[in-house]
Each structure stands twice: as C-alpha cells, then as structure tokens.
Amino acid sequence: MVIRQVYLVQDNQVSRTLGTVLSPQFTNIQNSNFARVLLGLPVLFQFVVDYGVDFLLIFGFSVIGGVLIVNRSDDWFAIFTSLFLITFGVRVTNLANMIAITPGYETSGGLILAMGDIGIVLFSMLFPDGKFVPRWMKFIAPLLIVTMLGIYIYPHAPFFWNTMGRSTYLWVTTTWYIIGLLSSIYRYFRRATLAQKQQIRWAFIGTMGPFLWFLIFQVLVGLTPAFSGTTIWATSFQIVSRLAGIFLFLMLPLFITISIARTKLFDIDLIINRSLVYGILTLGLGLTFALVLGLISSISKNIHQGDQSLLVATAFSVSAGALFQPARKKLQRFVDRFFYHIQIDYQKTPAEIRAESETIITSTTLSSYHDLRLIGRGGMAEVYSATNPKSKPVAIKVLRATLASDEQFRIRFMREAQIVSGLEHPNIVRVTDFGDENGAYYIVMELLSGPDLSHLINREKQITLPKTVSLLRGVADALDYAHRQGLVHRDIKPSNVMLDSSTTPSRSVLTDFGIAKISDAHTKITNTGMLGTFDYIAPEQIQASADVDGRADVYALGVMTYQMLTGFLPFDRPNTGALLLAHLNAPAPDAREMLHSLPRHAAHAIQQAMAKEPKVRFATAGEFITALENA
Numbered sequence: 001m002v003i004r005q006v007y008l009v010q011d012n013q014v015s016r017t018l019g020t021v022l023s024p025q026f027t028n029i030q031n032s033n034f035a036r037v038l039l040g041l042p043v044l045f046q047f048v049v050d051y052g053v054d055f056l057l058i059f060g061f062s063v064i065g066g067v068l069i070v071n072r073s074d075d076w077f078a079i080f081t082s083l084f085l086i087t088f089g090v091r092v093t094n095l096a097n098m099i100a101i102t103p104g105y106e107t108s109g110g111l112i113l114a115m116g117d118i119g120i121v122l123f124s125m126l127f128p129d130g131k132f133v134p135r136w137m138k139f140i141a142p143l144l145i146v147t148m149l150g151i152y153i154y155p156h157a158p159f160f161w162n163t164m165g166r167s168t169y170l171w172v173t174t175t176w177y178i179i180g181l182l183s184s185i186y187r188y189f190r191r192a193t194l195a196q197k198q199q200i201r202w203a204f205i206g207t208m209g210p211f212l213w214f215l216i217f218q219v220l221v222g223l224t225p226a227f228s229g230t231t232i233w234a235t236s237f238q239i240v241s242r243l244a245g246i247f248l249f250l251m252l253p254l255f256i257t258i259s260i261a262r263t264k265l266f267d268i269d270l271i272i273n274r275s276l277v278y279g280i281l282t283l284g285l286g287l288t289f290a291l292v293l294g295l296i297s298s299i300s301k302n303i304h305q306g307d308q309s310l311l312v313a314t315a316f317s318v319s320a321g322a323l324f325q326p327a328r329k330k331l332q333r334f335v336d337r338f339f340y341h342i343q344i345d346y347q348k349t350p351a352e353i354r355a356e357s358e359t360i361i362t363s364t365t366l367s368s369y370h371d372l373r374l375i376g377r378g379g380m381a382e383v384y385s386a387t388n389p390k391s392k393p394v395a396i397k398v399l400r401a402t403l404a405s406d407e408q409f410r411i412r413f414m415r416e417a418q419i420v421s422g423l424e425h426p427n428i429v430r431v432t433d434f435g436d437e438n439g440a441y442y443i444v445m446e447l448l449s450g451p452d453l454s455h456l457i458n459r460e461k462q463i464t465l466p467k468t469v470s471l472l473r474g475v476a477d478a479l480d481y482a483h484r485q486g487l488v489h490r491d492i493k494p495s496n497v498m499l500d501s502s503t504t505p506s507r508s509v510l511t512d513f514g515i516a517k518i519s520d521a522h523t524k525i526t527n528t529g530m531l532g533t534f535d536y537i538a539p540e541q542i543q544a545s546a547d548v549d550g551r552a553d554v555y556a557l558g559v560m561t562y563q564m565l566t567g568f569l570p571f572d573r574p575n576t577g578a579l580l581l582a583h584l585n586a587p588a589p590d591a592r593e594m595l596h597s598l599p600r601h602a603a604h605a606i607q608q609a610m611a612k613e614p615k616v617r618f619a620t621a622g623e624f625i626t627a628l629e630n631a
Contacts, residue, residue, distance in 0.1 A: 053242050054093035057249055061089020064253040077130035084119035085253050091116025092210065092249050094242075100152070101162050110152035110161070117173060118148045120252075124180030124207065128199040128259070133187040144176055177211065202259035209251025217241040332577075341543040342580055367437050369396060369444065380413065385447055394432065395448070399441040410441055416513050417443040419487060427478035429498070429511045448509055450501035453564075454494035461567040462595065465602060468564045469629045471499070474508040476557065476621035482510075483550035483620070489513060490548065492556035493536045494563070534576060535569055536560060539584050539612050551614040554621050558588070558609025561628065565602075566594035570610065584612070602628050 065085035068078050090096050091113050100109030121144055125137055132138040151161045151172060161169050188200045336342040364372045369386040375395070376383035380403060384396045403409040417434035420443075433444035453471065457463065463471070475497055482489060489496075491512060500507040538555035540548050562570045570589050571582035588610035591603045605627040611617045618624040 051095065053246055054095045056246055057093055058089050060250045061085045061253050064257055065089070077126065080119075080126075080130075081123065081256070084123050085256070087112065088116040088119050088252070089249075092245070106155035106160075106162075107153045110155070111149075113161070114148040114152040117152075117176070118145055120207070120210070121176050121180040124177075125183045127184065127203050128196050133183065133191045137183055140179070144179075147172065147176065174214075177214075181207075181211075199259045202255050206252045206255025206259070209248040209255075213241075213245055213248040217244070336577070342584070344542055344580065366396060366398070366440060366442060367435065369394065372396065380409070388432075388444070393447040395445045397443045397445065401439075404439055404441055413441050413443070420445075420513050423482065423485065423487075425478050425481045427474035427507065427509055428482065429509050445511075448498040448500045448502075450499035450506055452495050453497040453499060453508070453560075456499065457494055457564060457567070463564045465565060465598065465628075468561060469625060470505060471497075471508050471564075472557065472561060472628075473625050475510055476625045478508075478510040479550065479553050479557070479621040482513075483553070487513070488548055488550055489553050490541065491536075492553050492560060494560060534579055534583075535571070537580075537583060538614075540614060542580050542584060549614070550620070551617045554609050554617050554624055555611075555614075557621055557624060558606050558617075561609070561624075562589075562591050562606050565598060565606075566591055568594060601630070 062085075065082040068082040068085070096109060096112050096116075098109075099105045100113055102109065122141060125132055125141070132141070150157070151159055151164065151169070154160055155162075158164065164172075184200060184204065188197055188204075192200060364370060366372060366384075366386070368389045372384040372386045374382060375385050381397045381399050384398065386394055386396050388394050399409065399413045403413075414434065414436075417431060420429065421431040421434065429448070430446040431443055432446070434442065436442065456471075475492075479489065479492070489510070496510065496512040498509045498511055500509055536556040536559045538548065538552035541552055559570055562568075571579060571586060573579040573582050588607040591606050592598050592600070605618075605624060608627070609617055609624045618627065
C-alpha cells in the first residue's frame with residue numbers, strides 16, 4: 001500500500017511538472033469536470049488525451065501546409081495557403097486559447113488567434129486564384145486585419161475578446177466569417193470558370209467543418225447556459241465538443257487537399273495527399289480508441305471496485321487489432337467512393353488474378369483438334385497451339401478450370417466467343433469455333449505467328465513515330481469498326497495487340513474482347529472482375545464503368561502511344577490507388593519532355609486522346625492516328 005501511494009505521488013508530481021511547462025492552466029484541468037468524469041484515471045493520462053487532440057489538429061494542418069510550401073514555394077498564394085493552414089491549425093486548439101487568456105501571455109496568444117481568423121476569412125475571399133472578387137473587397141481586407149488584431153492583442157482594452165462579452169464577440173467574428181462566405185458565393189455564381197467552381201465546391205465543404213463546430217459548440221453554449229455549467233451534461237457536452245472538433249476542423253485541410261488534387265491547383269503529388277488523408281483519419285480513430293479505453297477502464301473500476309485496467313487494455317487491444325485492418329479498408333473504400341468517385345474496388349484481388357490452377361486439359365486432343373501445346377497463360381485462360389481437322393494450325397483459348405466452375409465467368413468467356421465470331425475485320429483476330437467439352441470451355445482462333453506489342457516495346461524501348469503510326473493504324477481501324485458494331489473493347493493494352501509476322505509489313509491484330517461492352521446491353525456480367533488494365537484505364541471506367549463508349553478505347557490508345565514513343569507509361573505510380581487517382585486528376589504529360597525530337601502536333605494529339613473528359617478527346621481512333629501523323 002505504501003509503495004502504491006508513493007507511485008501515485010510521483011505520478012501527480014510528473015503530471016504537474018509537465019502541465020506547468022505546457023500550460024499555465026493545468027491546475028484547472030486537474031479539478032475540472034472532465035477529470036471527474038474519467039473516474040479514477042491518472043491525471044497524466046487525462047492530460048495526454050486532452051492535449052492529444054491538440055497535437056492531432058496541429059499535426060494534420062501543419063503537415064499539409066508544409067507539403068504545399070515544399071511543392072510550390074514559387075507561388076505566393078500557395079505560400080499564403082500553407083501559412084494559413086498551419087496558423088489556423090494552432091488557432092483552433094485549446095492550448096492556444098488557454099495561452100491567450102493567461103496573464104502575461106495575452107498578446108502572443110491573441111496574435112495566434114487573430115492570424116487564424118484573418119487567414120480563414122482572406123482565404124475565402126481569395127480562393128482559388130488569389131484575386132479579390134468583387135475587386136472592391138480588397139478595400140475591406142485592411143478593416144478585417146485591424147478588427148481581428150484589435151480584439152485579440154490588446155488585453156486591457158474594453159473591446160478585448162475575452163472581456164467584451166460572449167454575444168458581442170460572436171457577433172463580430174461571425175460577421176466576418178459570413179462576409180468571406182458571401183464573397184466566395186459571389187465568385188462562384190458570377191465570375192468563376194467551370195474548373196474554379198469545382199475547386200470552390202470542395203473548399204466550401206471543407207470550411208463548413210469549422211463553421212459547423214463554431215455554430216454548434218460555441219453559439220449553442222452561448223445561447224444555452226446549461227451547456228456551460230458544471231453539471232454532468234455540460235461535461236459530456238465538452239467531451240463531445242473535443243472529439244467532434246478532430247473531424248470537423250480537419251475537414252478544412254482535408255477538403256482543400258482534395259480540391260487541389262482534383263484540379264491540379266498546386267500540382268501536389270497525389271500519393272502524398274492520399275497518405276495525409278488516411279494518416280489523419282487513422283490518427284483520429286486511434287485517439288478515439290484511446291479515449292474509449294479510458295472510459296471502459298473507469299467504468300470497470302466502479303463496477304468491480306478494483307483496478308481492471310490491464311485486463312481491459314488487453315481485451316481492447318486484441319479487439320482493436322482484429323478490427324483495425326477491416327476498419328481501415330472500409331475507411332479507404334469510403335474515401336475512394338465519396339471523395340474521388342472511384343467505383344472500382346481495387347483492394348480486392350479479382351478472381352481472374354487469384355486463379356492459379358491449371359486447366360483440365362490433360363491430353364493433346366480437344367474435340368476435333370489435335371497436337372495441343374501450351375504457348376501462353378493469362379489471367380482468365382490458357383492458350384494452346386493445335387491443328388484443326390484440315391491439319392491447319394490454330395490457337396485454342398481455354399478457360400481456366402477454377403473459373404470454369406463459376407457461371408459468371410463461363411458466361412463471359414462464351415460471350416467473348418460470340419462477340420468476336422461475329423466480327424469480320426483484318427485487324428481483329430478471327431474466331432472459327434467455340435464450345436465446351438467435358439467442362440473445358442474453349443475458343444478456336446487463327447494462330448498468329450508473331451509476338452505481341454508488349455514484347456516489341458520491351459525489346460526496342462522506344463519506337464519511332466512512323467513505325468508507331470504504322471503499327472497502330474490497323475488497331476485504330478479495328479476499334480472504329482468494333483465501335484460501329486456497338487462494341488467497346490475496354491481493355492486496350494500492348495499485350496492485347498498481336499503482330500502477325502506472316503505479312504509484310506506485320507499486321508497488327510486486336511485480341512481479347514473478354515470484357516467488351518455491348519452498347520445498350522443490360523447485363524451484370526461486365527461488372528465482375530477487372531474492368532480494364534489499370535495502367536491504361538480511362539477515367540470514366542474508374543468512376544462509372546457502365547457508362548463508357550468508344551472514347552474510353554481512344555484514351556487507352558493514347559496511353560499506349562505515349563508508352564511506345566517514350567518507353568515509359570504516362571502515369572507511373574507506386575500503388576494502385578495513386579495510379580487510379582492519376583488517371584482521374586493528373587494532367588496528361590507532354591511526351592516531348594521524354595522525347596525532345598517528337599513533333600509538337602504529335603505530343604498534343606496524345607494529350608487530347610488522354611483528355612479527362614471524353615467529349616474533349618478524338619471522336620474516333622482513326623482521327624487520333626491521323627492527327628498523330630499529320631501536322
């Protein structure tokens with residue numbers, strides 16, 4: 001018992017020392033309702049939880065602001081936005097507000113509060129192009145600065161924010177917030193371009209977080225005295241206010257980041273933005289878990305009249321560990337869908353990729369085809385060379401055994417056979433037969449003697465413009481023909497273009513219509529598995545795979561053309577999420593940066609083919625090839 005009392009004394013001494021360093025108001029925290037609610041918990045733990053919220057807010061705002069400065073130190077508005085985010089992140093913490101009312105520190109603390117309020121109002125007036133709209137608003141800005149500095153940095157003045165009266169203070173600050181909001185609304189409806197409207201919408205959503213917190217947890221307290229008293233309801237309201245502040249305040253840097261990422265305002269790397277989003281939200285969840293652990297421990301002490309902290313911590317840690325990964329994936333999926341409109345669940349490995357078993361072909365004979373020999377293996381099928389009854393060489397594509405047991409894949413596989421067998425074009429692989437035998441589903445096609453285009457790219461690294469045009473002209477003709485038949489290939493990539501060396505020059509042959517879309521066809525078959533290869537996938541396939549037309553193939557053809565000419569993919573990202581975001585948001589790169597000898601018109605043609613909006617692209621693949629070739 002004596003040892004326990006010594007440890008408690010030491011714990012309180014450490015808590016007081018740390019509190020004195022970080023905040024002159026620490027003695028008040030020890031006696032607060034917040035401390036009494038967390039029944040019996042160490043004071044140091046209460047202190048860490050309370051200031052953990054402040055740390056999370058400062059961290060979230062500062063990291064994003066720092067990234068902005070590093071990436072666009074040459075842009076004054078980027079620098080202003082960075083400083084505004086960092087200052088505002090400090091301004092909304094309890095620590096900053098405590099310092100601002102501590103005798104002797106009012107001016108320095110008040111300066112932080114003033115800069116935060118000035119920053120958010122000016123940001124609302126200037127975003128996204130750094131100009132005042134309407135122009136006469138620039139004459140109001142000095143009044144804003146004078147007002148905020150006046151009420152925050154003169155502690156002995158009658159208009160000091162902490163002595164002027166709560167209602168007056170709320171009236172002054174809310175008026176300026178509304179002026180900034182009205183300026184943004186005016187810009188949106190009267191002056192903004194379509195791109196700027198998109199930026200303003202996202203930034204507006206972000207500013208609503210702090211604004212809602214201000215209305216709910218500041219105005220409501222002012223109007224309802226019960227919430228500012230010492231009752232258990234007032235204390236509970238304060239706890240809810242602290243937790244809600246994490247998410248509502250972090251909405252501001254989060255949505256500003258999304259606005260920047262979607263519109264390329266400051267050209268920030270998308271993967272950094274994503275990492276910040278997930279990092280901030282994960283830290284928020286972690287802090288919430290810590291608070292829940294503390295509350296459960298307190299309840300346990302009161303029920304069992306003993307310290308069950310170790311048992312509770314162990315049980316909670318096991319539960320949190322088991323739930324963390326599923327929760328993180330759900331959170332990431334929500335962000336993908338809600339913020340970026342990514343409909344593809346790229347976290348799941350499609351069944352085509354998971355299938356690793358061999359097919360059920362165990363002999364050299366299938367139906368009336370003989371001398372089967374494996375020549376290729378893909379995600380959905382294996383390809384064999386064989387001879388038909390007339391002793392002519394053919395290629396036989398056989399659905400993998402694992403997938404043959406799945407009705408959806410069987411239907412998709414046979415649907416491909418029916419689609420391609422109805423096409424007659426010299427640059428589309430000819431299908432001569434299809435069917436199933438003893439559970440083996442197969443498609444018989446012409447046997448092409450050459451490699452696929454990906455092998456050529458790997459061997460030559462960079463292909464000349466004339467040769468690229470020659471190879472892709474046949475592919476473009478095949479696509480335009482398929483589009484006229486109501487088909488969209490949706491998986492254009494080098495490995496699906498075979499080079500038939502039996503002709504001079506080599507004939508480019510389009511293959512693999514396995515995920516082709518039939519125009520106006522109402523089917524769920526195309527919604528399973530992968531809809532296109534991610535390196536070449538069009539933005540509309542990522543966001544709404546059911547609503548694509550031939551211009552999605554034009555986009556993929558543009559990506560493939562860039563790769564053939566430069567030897568690199570236009571969007572090379574370290575993970576799938578960043579790659580999809582690049583297709584959605586990152587501007588199509590200029591191929592001349594990689595290949596200086598490329599004519600300007602060719603580089604511009606590639607960029608137009610890869611436009612984010614389908615209506616901006618070439619209407620047909622043939623038009624793209626013509627623009628690529630001609631000045």
